[in-house]
């Protein structure tokens with residue numbers, strides 16, 4: 001066994017466990033406890049300079065950033081990404097769309113809607129509104145395509161792992177029938193079901209708690225650092 005996945009029960013972590021399951025690769029799981037701040041430990045920072053999950057080590061080679069991990073695995077196996085330049089580009093476009101759009105916007109929607117101590121309606125509206133706009137972009141693409149970029153690919157995995165958590169971000173999916181059809185179809189895949197049970201079968205509630213506790217702990221640290229610097 002040469003692959004170790006460092007992960008937690010979060011959308012970015014699931015992207016990699018779903019891909020590993022779909023590709024049929026054997027891997028060890030090293031669970032990172034976000035609430036305890038293990039992602040900021042020197043051991044983990046040596047693997048992932050950004051101090052965030054997921055990270056993957058393949059035979060001593062460390063990779064961080066979930067999108068980069070997905071591309072690495074697709075290239076390693078020749079699976080879930082076409083080989084031709086244009087087919088590959090289509091997948092990369094929808095993968096980048098998730099990495100630069102869906103992920104950050106939903107992540108910030110979660111912060112301001114769920115975790116931030118102060119309720120700032122304009123910030124909540126901004127991130128939920130942008131999330132909904134991006135969902136409509138996916139819906140339009142899926143109106144005439146079964147999957148986002150040709151056959152089922154790492155682009156579908158990346159976007160699905162976030163879209164499925166829309167409720168937690170407070171983003172409506174009503175009125176987006178193609179998105180809902182695609183979301184339900186991927187949820188039926190046995191590998192996707194196995195992937196979202198890694199690091200362990202975790203109820204939605206405890207995923208949310210982990211993120212919330214990690215955020216609260218970071219907020220406390222920032223406040224303490226601010227006090228010390230003042």
Ligand SMILES: N[C@@H](CCC(=O)N[C@@H](CS)C(=O)NCC(=O)O)C(=O)O
Nearest residue numbers: 010011012034052053054065066067
């Ligand atoms: N762009 C990074 C984002 C990773 C990320 O934000 N991970 C979150 C969980 S979804 C995390 O580790 N949060 C804990 C923290 O920020 O300390 C990726 O796609 O890998």
